[in-house]
Amino acid sequence: MSNKLFPITVTVNGVEYKREVEARLLLSDFLRHDLGLLGTHVGCEHGICGACTILFDGGAVRSCLIFAVQANGHEIRTVESLGTPENLHPLQQSFHEKHALQCGFCTPGFLMTLVPFLEENPHPSDDEIREAIDGNICRCTGYEKIVEAVQDAAAKNSQAK
Amino acid sequence: MTEKYFGKPIKRLEDKFMLTGNVKYVDDIEVPGQLHAAFLRSDYAHARILKIDASEALKRPGVVAVYTADDFGDFWKPGPLQVPPPTAIPGSQFNARTLVPIAKDKIRYSGEVLAVVIAESRYIAEDAFDDIIVDVDPLPAVVDLEKGWENTSVLVHDDLPSNMAALVKQEVGNYEEAKKNADVVISKRMLIEHVAAAAMENRGFIASWDERNQEMTIWAGTQSPLTIRGSVSRALGLAESQIHVITPYIGGGFGPKVMTSLADDVLLPWISKQLKRPIKWIEDRRENFLATTSERDQVHHCEIALKKDGTILGFKDVFYHNTGAYDSYGMTVPLNTQTHTISNYRIPNFYSEIRMVFTNQMVVTPVRGAGRSEGIFAMERMVDFAAKELGISPIELRKKNLLRVDELPLNTGVIGQDFVVNILDSGDYLGNYEKCLEVIDYEKFRKEIQPKARKEGKRVGIGVVAFTEGTAVGPYEGCRITVSTSGKVTMTSGYSTQGQAHQTVFAQIIADQLNVKIEDVRVITGDTNQFAWGAGTFASRGAALVGAATYLAAQKVRAKIFSTASKKLEVPEDELELCEGSVCVKGQPETTIPLGTLAALANPMRGVVEPGVEPGLEATAYYGPPHGSTGCGAMGVIVSIDEETCKPVIERMVMVDDCGTMINPLIVDGQLQGGISMGIGNTLYERLVYDENGQLVTASFMDYLMPLATDMPKKLDIVHNHAESSLKVNPLGIKGVGEAGAIPPGPAIVQALEDAFQDTKLEILESNLSPSQIYEYLKKA
Ligand code: FES
Ligand code: FES
Numbered sequence: 001m002s003n004k005l006f007p008i009t010v011t012v013n014g015v016e017y018k019r020e021v022e023a024r025l026l027l028s029d030f031l032r033h034d035l036g037l038l039g040t041h042v043g044c045e046h047g048i049c050g051a052c053t054i055l056f057d058g059g060a061v062r063s064c065l066i067f068a069v070q071a072n073g074h075e076i077r078t079v080e081s082l083g084t085p086e087n088l089h090p091l092q093q094s095f096h097e098k099h100a101l102q103c104g105f106c107t108p109g110f111l112m113t114l115v116p117f118l119e120e121n122p123h124p125s126d127d128e129i130r131e132a133i134d135g136n137i138c139r140c141t142g143y144e145k146i147v148e149a150v151q152d153a154a155a156k157n158s159q160a161k
Numbered sequence: 162m163t164e165k166y167f168g169k170p171i172k173r174l175e176d177k178f179m180l181t182g183n184v185k186y187v188d189d190i191e192v193p194g195q196l197h198a199a200f201l202r203s204d205y206a207h208a209r210i211l212k213i214d215a216s217e218a219l220k221r222p223g224v225v226a227v228y229t230a231d232d233f234g235d236f237w238k239p240g241p242l243q244v245p246p247p248t249a250i251p252g253s254q255f256n257a258r259t260l261v262p263i264a265k266d267k268i269r270y271s272g273e274v275l276a277v278v279i280a281e282s283r284y285i286a287e288d289a290f291d292d293i294i295v296d297v298d299p300l301p302a303v304v305d306l307e308k309g310w311e312n313t314s315v316l317v318h319d320d321l322p323s324n325m326a327a328l329v330k331q332e333v334g335n336y337e338e339a340k341k342n343a344d345v346v347i348s349k350r351m352l353i354e355h356v357a358a359a360a361m362e363n364r365g366f367i368a369s370w371d372e373r374n375q376e377m378t379i380w381a382g383t384q385s386p387l388t389i390r391g392s393v394s395r396a397l398g399l400a401e402s403q404i405h406v407i408t409p410y411i412g413g414g415f416g417p418k419v420m421t422s423l424a425d426d427v428l429l430p431w432i433s434k435q436l437k438r439p440i441k442w443i444e445d446r447r448e449n450f451l452a453t454t455s456e457r458d459q460v461h462h463c464e465i466a467l468k469k470d471g472t473i474l475g476f477k478d479v480f481y482h483n484t485g486a487y488d489s490y491g492m493t494v495p496l497n498t499q500t501h502t503i504s505n506y507r508i509p510n511f512y513s514e515i516r517m518v519f520t521n522q523m524v525v526t527p528v529r530g531a532g533r534s535e536g537i538f539a540m541e542r543m544v545d546f547a548a549k550e551l552g553i554s555p556i557e558l559r560k561k562n563l564l565r566v567d568e569l570p571l572n573t574g575v576i577g578q579d580f581v582v583n584i585l586d587s588g589d590y591l592g593n594y595e596k597c598l599e600v601i602d603y604e605k606f607r608k609e610i611q612p613k614a615r616k617e618g619k620r621v622g623i624g625v626v627a628f629t630e631g632t633a634v635g636p637y638e639g640c641r642i643t644v645s646t647s648g649k650v651t652m653t654s655g656y657s658t659q660g661q662a663h664q665t666v667f668a669q670i671i672a673d674q675l676n677v678k679i680e681d682v683r684v685i686t687g688d689t690n691q692f693a694w695g696a697g698t699f700a701s702r703g704a705a706l707v708g709a710a711t712y713l714a715a716q717k718v719r720a721k722i723f724s725t726a727s728k729k730l731e732v733p734e735d736e737l738e739l740c741e742g743s744v745c746v747k748g749q750p751e752t753t754i755p756l757g758t759l760a761a762l763a764n765p766m767r768g769v770v771e772p773g774v775e776p777g778l779e780a781t782a783y784y785g786p787p788h789g790s791t792g793c794g795a796m797g798v799i800v801s802i803d804e805e806t807c808k809p810v811i812e813r814m815v816m817v818d819d820c821g822t823m824i825n826p827l828i829v830d831g832q833l834q835g836g837i838s839m840g841i842g843n844t845l846y847e848r849l850v851y852d853e854n855g856q857l858v859t860a861s862f863m864d865y866l867m868p869l870a871t872d873m874p875k876k877l878d879i880v881h882n883h884a885e886s887s888l889k890v891n892p893l894g895i896k897g898v899g900e901a902g903a904i905p906p907g908p909a910i911v912q913a914l915e916d917a918f919q920d921t922k923l924e925i926l927e928s929n930l931s932p933s934q935i936y937e938y939l940k941k942a
Contacts, residue, residue: 024284038189039182041412043361044446048862051361078182085177092180096172099827102835103660104179105186105361105412130870137862139361139413140660142834142902143870144877 008072012037013081021068028052030068031078039079039108043137050136053109054078060113079108082115091115091153100149102140110136114150123154166669166679170827173665174679184410187365187382192439195367196225198432199286199442200424201276201293202452203268206304206521206855207317208297210266215276218292223285226436227293228277228428230265236431237265240422241392243385244491246327249580253329258318259489260524262427268297269317269486270521271855272451274424279432279440302521302855306460306481309518317486317519326488327517331499333574334510336466339475343466347546353535354929355458355483355849356842357865358528360659362412363449366425368432369439375399377430379406383687384419384698387655390689392421393430401693408687414659415839416528417454419699422489450860455849456494456528457928458483459535465543466510471551471558475510478502478539482517485524492517493578494525497532497631500577502540504629504791505590506562511575521855527699529839530903532578533630538928541626541908545915546924555912556598556625563591563627569886578700579634581788587886588793593817594627596882597795601625601815606799614801621801621812622919624912628905630792632820632897633705633890637785638695640707642671642714644722644778646764648742648757650675650682652714655695656707657687661832661899666704666824667711670893674715675722676739677756694783701792701897704824709784709892717780725759725778790896794818794882796905798874800913807932807939809845809914814874816905820898821887829898833879836902842868844907848929918942 005020012035019034026045031037031054043051045064052064055077083089088096091111101107110133117124117132124132129150130143138146178184215227230237239259246255263274276293280286303309303317309324317324340346367380377399383389386406394401411418425442433440444453464477482495495515503511544562548555564571564585571585598604606623614621640654652667668682685691687698719739726744727734730752738747745753760778770776799813816833823829846866850859859865888894911925914935921942930938 022284032188033191037182038185041186041362042188043363043412044862046446046861046863049361080182083181085181085183088177088180095180096176099173099831101176101179102662102831103361103411103413104184107180108182111180130873133870137361137867137869139359139415139839139867140835141831142836142838143873144834145831147870
């Protein structure tokens with residue numbers, strides 16, 4: 001295994017980072033350990049649990065299945081780009097109000113899956129929501145309250161318009 | 162006391178930090194100078210170690226050290242028994258063979274640690290696995306429980322005459338005598354499959370030895386911080402005060418994170434002390450599947466004896482329980498099975514025998530449901546079989562035998578996991594069951610829905626079962642509450658948190674008792690430097706035990722607040738009341754004194770604190786119940802199934818639950834829903850499969866199927882049916898609720914599946930069913 005380093009330039013949450021990384025460094029590890037963006041979680045490292053979901057040029061992808069070098073020249077958003085504790089993103093607010101998280105480990109992955117989903121489907125049915133999150137595992141909630149939270153966010157969003 | 166918070170669906174205080182990625186789980190902690198550990202694990206389930214040569218690995222750049230068992234010298238020894246043997250049960254036999262931290266001479270399960278690599282990065286540490294030569298002599302593996310029990314030619318522990326880990330018999334009445342009077346006796350063999358807890362966050366452990374201060378700091382994703390503090394202190398010969406165990410945020414527990422004496426918590430503190438560097442280990446999912454503990458896996462041989470009219474005369478159960486390669490966690494799981502088997506019905510004669518077997522598999526410890534699911538499954542199934550045999554509806558048979566309100570409290574005579582005789586303390590078992598029938602509209606299903614579906618050629622069935630959930634067992638938990646001079650309140654407890662909303666629910670109790678804003682209460686759990694007494698997070702005991710201790714400590718602080726204010730204001734205590742954040746004189750709301758000021762007065766810098774008075778607005782309290790509290794309820798499901806694909810769909814689910822007083826109904830529902838998803842997963846998707854060589858063939862989420870959002874019931878109703886008697890079980894009338902949801906889905910779903918095929922001979926004798934297994938069953942029916 002050569003430990004040759006490759007220069008990359010990645011825009012994460014609007015900030016441009018220039019770094020040198022090993023070819024094999026996972027994007028999830030790069031975000032977490034090189035950039036210190038700890039909100040992206042790693043639950044399986046084999047692409048099933050969805051905890052590591054981020055937005056890659058706007059689309060939800062699993063950062064454990066991508067190498068950091070593949071992000072060169074791309075734009076990434078992580079959970080840190082949504083709200084802050086003082087000023088939650090509307091979907092985060094709905095998660096809070098509907099008790100859609102328990103241990104919170106899966107939550108950033110759900111949020112990053114659902115943000116683009118809700119943009120494309122502002123009035124989803126329960127079944128559509130369930131389909132949308134079918135690639136994210138939550139061991140704590142049984143998903144019921146996550147579905148409620150998404151409905152809550154969708155309803156509030158349409159009221160706001 | 163005004164209850165502004167207690168009992169209300171208060172939104173969680175911890176959420177906004179979790180939602181924004183602003184909390185730290187163990188892998189989010191970086192200690193300056195840290196090195197990374199990786200464990201080389203055995204591919205073989207059972208083998209003699211001939212040689213492990215790690216010399217090449219040491220030459221790899223970035224590798225700092227490699228250890229095999231021999232390198233630990235005298236430090237290597239089998240670990241402690243984390244749970245003592247059940248000596249309280251007369252005649253019980255228990256062979257303690259406790260976990261070793263790293264395999265020496267012999268490998269006993271696939272995934273057991275063979276070498277520890279310490280390197281500058283985890284990537285390098287794992288690279289070094291390729292450099293380590295492991296020479297072994299493979300042995301046949303003990304995988305099958307019944308064969309493993311009988312066959313002494315292959316032994317997991319060579320120094321024992323058989324693979325018997327334990328043999329425990331409990332009898333109430335006399336089953337064999339009772340059987341003589343029975344009109345019907347039914348015997349069945351049933352399997353309860355092996356499942357994983359599969360918390361979304363894997364385990365993790367950081368040990369950081371500070372040579373200058375001679376102190377060890379440990380961050381661990383554990384349910385047992387105090388157990389770890391104790392075991393590290395014993396192992397390293399340090400005072401407990403030299404060890405600080407911190408549980409950061411934890412991404413779910415569900416049982417296995419209670420286990421200690423594994424490679425990480427034993428070896429990494431020692432290595433950190435040797436190398437004088439912080440050592441970090443983060444488990445990956447494969448390791449979690451292979452080597453973190455798991456549960457279920459029992460084979461039951463049950464017999465039920467009844468009169469023609471459906472009266473149950475007796476029940477017999479001889480069951481094999483897989484403990485895995487070691488039995489450090491004692492018999493918690495099978496004892497739970499024993500107590501729960503007869504926890505619903507009037508069973509005058511009961512015989513239960515645990516045959517706990519050593520196998521070449523990972524160690525078994527509680528997983529949400531923890532033996533309860535198995536006992537309830539066995540009993541509920543047998544009641545179904547009896548109903549068919551007698552030609553009585555399974556509903557009527559249950560109603561006839563379910564315990565009545567006036568039969569409780571009932572001493573079942575069976576000793577449980579807490580080594581105390583099980584008391585069914587409270588609840589309305591029959592009422593729960595009837596409520597469930599009503600909400601799911603059993604009559605309508607039978608008279609309209611099912612006949613109509615059959616006419617349309619569709620298969621749909623209903624199942625309604627009863628369950629109990631033994632919770633809130635001792636020994637005790639405790640906490641300390643302190644009012645700061647700022648008026649802010651802090652509660653600390655040794656109990657650790659994995660997502661159960663402790664920061665909110667305990668704050669609710671305190672905010673009401675002290676009349677402060679809930680936002681002004683800070684709850685710190687699982688930090689041994691903050692509070693160092695307690696047993697650990699397990700058995701749905703947090704709300705009941707820590708909740709009761711919180712209430713008791715808050716009462717003491719409240720008394721101190723009044724006595725301090727009374728002195729200062731020179732007003733008798735009974736003329737004072739709590740206004741928000743302060744004490745005021747009744748009828749004179751302008752005469753107030755803030756709690757922060759009282760906190761300062763209670764801790765004077767000059768003058769005298771009178772004898773018998775402790776300084777500060779602070780109090781500690783403990784609560785230990787004489788016996789656990791038993792939650793109870795019923796579950797109904799309607800399942801449809803496509804005969805071609807054999808894929809079941811849960812059309813409707815109703816859960817009736819009695820967990821006593823609810824501190825926060827939002828949190829209770831969340832616990833129930835989460836438990837239900839696990840129960841559904843266990844029944845229809847999840848299964849740990851070992852092949853005949855002891856290889857776990859389902860060690861990833863690609864092979865071990867987790868329940869997803871689309872697998873949940875199309876409609877789920879949770880009904881709280883809290884009996885008066887349940888509200889009195891402890892100071893706050895709280896029973897646990899963490900495991901309830903996981904218990905009844907199995908027997909309810911299989912009953913419904915059989916019902917959908919009631920015109921056939923379909924008979925389901927196991928707890929986990931994939932579509933292909935259902936297909937096989939139907940072929941036989
Ligand atoms: S960590 Fe990436 S999908 Fe599980
Ligand atoms: S909240 Fe714990 S895994 Fe989803």
